[in-house]
Amino acid sequence: MSWWWAGAIGAAKKKIDDNYEPTQSYQSVALIIGVTGIIGNSLAEILPLSDTPGGPWKVYGVSPSPRPTWKPDHPVSYIQCDVSNADEARAKLSPLTDVTDVFYVVATCTSEANGSTLRNVLRTVVPSAKNLRHVCLQTGTKHYVIEESLDPPFTEDMPRLKNKNCFYYTLEDVLFEEVKKKESSNVTWSVHRPNTIFGFSPHSLINVVGTLCVYAAICKQEGSPLLFPGSKEAWEGYSAASDADLVAEQQIWAAVDPYAKNEAFNCSNGDVFKWKHMWKVLAEKFGIEEYGFEEGKNVGLVRMMKGKERVWDEIVKKNRLKEKKLEDVGVWWFADDVLGVGGMIDSMNKSKEHGFLGFRNSKNSFVSWIDKYRAFKIVP
Structure with missing residues (x-):
């Protein structure tokens, strides 16, 4: 082989x-x-x-x-x-x-x-x-x-x-x-x-999987729905990874x-996917039942995650995570950039x-990197 x-x-x-x-x-x-x-x-x-x-x-x-x-x-x-x-x-x-x-x-x-x-x-x-x-x-x-x-x-x-x-x-x-x-x-x-x-790198400026894991962990902690923060074009259209x-x-x-x-x-x-399908995977991995895209609430993670430092502190303490500062693991502007457009094939x-x-199978890839962030105690 x-x-x-x-x-x-x-x-x-x-x-x-x-x-x-x-x-x-x-x-x-x-x-x-x-x-x-x-x-x-x-x-x-x-x-x-x-x-x-x-x-x-x-x-x-x-x-x-x-x-x-x-x-x-x-x-x-x-x-x-x-x-x-x-x-x-x-x-x-x-x-x-x-x-x-x-x-x-x-x-x-x-x-x-x-x-x-x-x-x-x-x-x-x-x-x-x-x-x-x-x-x-x-x-x-x-x-x-x-x-x-x-x-x-x-x-x-x-x-x-x-x-x-x-x-x-x-x-x-x-x-x-x-x-x-x-x-x-x-x-x-x-x-x-x-x-x-x-991929895996907690401090990378192009870390979309880790950033989405942090967002999902905060939603889970607050009991809030996992709303898609990007555009309808990205939600409905085809993307590649x-x-x-x-x-x-x-x-x-x-x-x-x-x-x-x-x-x-x-x-x-070598394949394509839709973020609306990948979003279901993310929600299931973090045990979030309510998720999806809502027009008017897709205002971007930069806005949505503003002031969430205390919530992250609680998550870190509760789960004994390695990364203490929210700004070190959540690259909100980059995730907004990725989730703001579709059709980048x-x-x-x-x-x-x-x-x-x-x-690679993009869905399997997404899941495997989520699992790695958890295994290294970056997210719960």
């Missing part, structure tokens, strides 16, 4: 090898920039596995914050480093001369900041890592949608929008520019554009497969044509 197929059908749900033993001989060395993020966390789980393509892998993980208490004990060399600071990035990343593959899976809020942060990393790693082979850059479906939208389903050959403020475009331009500077021309790249990501493990698998595939070099790929689960044809056949 091939590796991507095992992941697709869920046979690889247990990520940490029981018999894992560190090895002194590695075929590949990964540098994950953004290791505590929603994709970085999945990469940190999957790369060290004994059957991961390109392995055995040695893994460095970089984050600006200390290693979080919820972070599983992956066999990853954790480096606390603010890569937006050029001097700090140079000091802490230049000694990593054995890196063969960079996975850049972090994003800040502005085009300029994103571009300079990626540049700081590549200007350090590209010259110092003599055996560097590949750079994976993660962007997203917003490549096709800013203030205006291209006509879905989105395909990778669509032209860029005229809006120059899309930081994804900036990131791509920096990637192409810096990789070309490598003296040898054999460093390759890939760009990965996931849709709405279902990207399982975080699937995105990580696609990036690893791109790093090791010659047919994936120097290409951009969409990455979604992308095509996976190019990815499949190049050889990546991984997929």
Whole structure:
């Protein structure tokens, strides 16, 4: 059974090898920039596995914050480093001369900041890592949608929008520019554009599953209905999602497969869903009987969750949860962004044509990540 197929059908749900033993001989060395993020966390789980393509892998993980208490004990060399600071990035990343593959899976809020942060990393790693082979850059479906939208389903050959403020475009331009500077021309790249990501990372700015779990827990605590906070278009229309493990698998595939070099790929689960069906799943997982969409009450989570800190404090104390502050686990503005639109459908044809056949059942993915937030005592 091939590796991507095992992941697709869920046979690889247990990520940490029981018999894992560190090895002194590695075929590949990964540098994950953004290791505590929603994709970085999945990469940190999957790369060290004994059957991961390109392995055995040695893994460095970089984050600006200390290693979080919820972070599983992956066999990853954790480096606390603010890569937006050029001097700090140079000091802490230049000694990593054995890196063969960079996975850049972090994003800040502005085009300029994103571009300079990626540049700081590549200007350090590209010259110092003599055996560097590949750079994976993660962007997203917003490549096709800013203030205006291209006509879905989105395909990778669509032209860029005229809006120059899309930081994804900036990131791509920096990637192409810096990789070309490598003296040898054999460093390759890939760009990965996931849709709405279902995954695990309590402090990620793009954590929709965790945020919805927190909202549901508050509704359950108050005895209030689980009202859909987004638009009718999102409630009734089709949406797509990207399982975080699937995105990580696609990036690893791109790093090791010659047919994936120097290409951009969409990455979604391969199916579609409606939020009105997923909402029923969320309500059932938290034991909420009354739920649904009510016109006029869909005012967004930013408004609906204002002043709920005391309720969350009660939930934390009652259930002995790990995350104490509501603002640390509820990314209301991002959930409002996701649930405010529908029809953001992308095509996976190019990815499949190049050889990546991984997929996920979006409903099962949603449930599995809810279960993980509970298992790690982030939500009750």
